[in-house]
Amino acid sequence: MAASLETHWLQALIAALQGGQLALLHLLAALGLTESPYGQPAWPWPWRLSGENLLIDLGQARRAGIALIFGAAACLMLLAALLWRRARWYLIATTALVALAMPWPDPAAVLVPANPTSFHVAPSAVDAKSLVRGGWLYAQHCAACHGADLRGQGERAKSLAVWPPNLAGPLMWRRADGDLVWHVLHGVHDDRGHETMPGFHDTLSSDDAWALLDYLKVRAAGETLKSEGQWTMPVRVADTAVDCPRGARQLASWRGQRLRLYLPARPAAAAPMEDPRLVTVRVEPGAPPSPDGCVASAPEIAQTLAWVAGVNSPAGLQFIVDREGYLRARSSPDRATWSEGDLLCKSGGTAPTPAPPQDGLGALIARMDAEPVRFVKGGVVH
Ligand code: HEC
Structure with a gap:
């Protein structure tokens, strides 16, 4: 999806709708006005505002955006009315006029059925x-x-x-x-x-x-x-324990750096060349720690990589994970080099500025960095 101006303000609108409701929910929880099933505050109403439909109906999205700005202005004026006694009635009357003049969006476009857990988020990172x-x-x-x-x-x-x-x-x-x-x-x-x-x-x-x-x-x-032929929706790599020559750590502890995960085609197959642009981790179920590099030996991580690649056995595959922890590229087992075409999770963002000639991996990384995953749940994906 092109990262046009439209996408940007729509994303901002959806984020504002979500953020505003979350702030309200936390306020209710802090005041003890709502219960906390499953350890997170429960949404007390059967409806909530959602950006999903706004993506389809731009006219309604504009109305919702304007309503939000008017609403914020009305709140500020009411606050001012509380503090500024002499102008109080004038400010309240103006607020009422603003509410009347407001281009309210169609409720059907922004209200969706809600559940007590609607705003709950995963209690921990994917493991x-x-x-x-x-x-x-x-x-x-x-x-x-x-x-x-x-x-x-x-x-x-x-x-x-x-x-x-x-x-x-x-x-x-x-x-x-x-x-x-x-x-x-x-x-x-x-x-x-x-x-x-x-x-x-x-x-x-x-x-x-x-x-x-x-x-x-x-x-x-x-x-x-x-x-x-591509990951149309972004997924993060699952966390797992990794043994490195300098000690044990979690895969997620490299967040902020690019990762390359490789699954040897055969036990003890040669590792790919180290590359300063990536942290390389070997994924091999049951493999002992190695003095040569980092190894993730839990069978579960190999299984999750097989699922995400849609294959029964992931042996011989390599994956590239971006700085945010999203799986972005997968190589084919019969090719030692990478190319831009291996990018499977694309956001179609701004095209990378023409860079000096570089190798396939360099081109892939340039494209990946130029197209970060911008993910809004229930809204614009990628
Ligand atoms: C008895 C059959 C049955 C079983 C068992 C069942 N489902 Fe479903 N599931 C359905 C049907 C039918 C729907 C569609 C319901 C509808 O749209 O009214 C559905 C819908 C869903 C949805 C979509 C919900 C949504 O928001 O639209 C998810 C996710 C789901 N099931 C996950 C699960 C999981 C996970 C389990 C196991 C723990 C499970 N289901 C077990 C029949 C089943």
């Missing part, structure tokens, strides 16, 4: 072990309806009143994470209140639900890679 646990839980509780490949064709699907949706596409990114968690724990209901998907709060914890969502996103990324 390879919990992701694999998510995969196990999915096979136990969800695959019968949603299907092993997430496409909604499980053996129980045809007996249901509503067909399960395809979870292998963008759905997992379109919805707010907190709403998805609520649906997994408390089920999905149709307009008449009939249950269309059962809730799992008796059997699963909220941590389990978050692990399931992480798993679904990683699998969905792998499926879109298979069907469309």
Whole structure:
């Protein structure tokens, strides 16, 4: 998606809607006016403001933006009225006029049904072990309806009143994470209140639900890679323990630096050449620590990389992770060098300024840095 001016102000608008509601929620929590199920404050209303529809309807987006500015001006005037006694009635009258003149957006365009957990965020960063646990839980509780490949064709699907949706596409990114968690724990209901998907709060914890969502996103990324040849939605690499010559650390501790993860095609296969532009980590299940470099030996990280690459065995693959921890590029096992075409997670941002001639990896890195992942949940992706 082109990073035009339109995208920028829309992103700012969506971020303002989200930020304003979050601030209100935290204020309510601080005043003790709302409960905190699952350790985060609960949204007390059945509706909330959402930017999703504004992306489709620019006219409404403009109205919402203007309403927000008018609203902020009205709040300032009311505050001034409190402090400035002589002008009080004048300011209150002006505020009322502003409210009347305000171009209110259509409520249907900005109000969406909300759940108590709508604004909840993942309690911890994505971790390879919990992701694999998510995969196990999915096979136990969800695959019968949603299907092993997430496409909604499980053996129980045809007996249901509503067909399960395809979870292998963008759905997992379109919805707010907190709403998805609520649906997994408390089920999905149709307009008449009939249950269309059962809730799992008796059997699963909220941590389990978050692990399931992480798993679904990683699998969905792998499926879109298979069907469309790219990661159409951004995913972060899962965290895992890494043994380095100078001691143990977590993969996430390199956030801020670019990473290259490589999975040797055979045990003890030669490592790729070190490169000062990247931190190189070997991913090999069960491998002992090595004096030559950093090794991630948990089988779970190899499994999550297989899922995200949409393959059964990731042996021979390499991945590049950007400074923000997003998986951006994957090489093919039969090629030792990189090229710009290996970038699988693109944002279509500003084209890199023509750089002096460089190698394939340099071109790839230049493009990756020029197109950072700008991710707004429920809004403009990439
Ligand atoms: C009995 C069959 C069934 C089982 C078991 C089941 N689902 Fe569903 N699921 C559905 C159906 C049907 C829908 C669509 C409901 C609708 O749109 O009204 C759905 C919808 C969803 C959605 C989309 C929700 C949204 O916000 O649109 C997610 C995510 C999901 N299921 C995840 C799970 C997970 C995770 C599990 C296992 C813990 C699970 N489901 C188990 C049938 C099932």
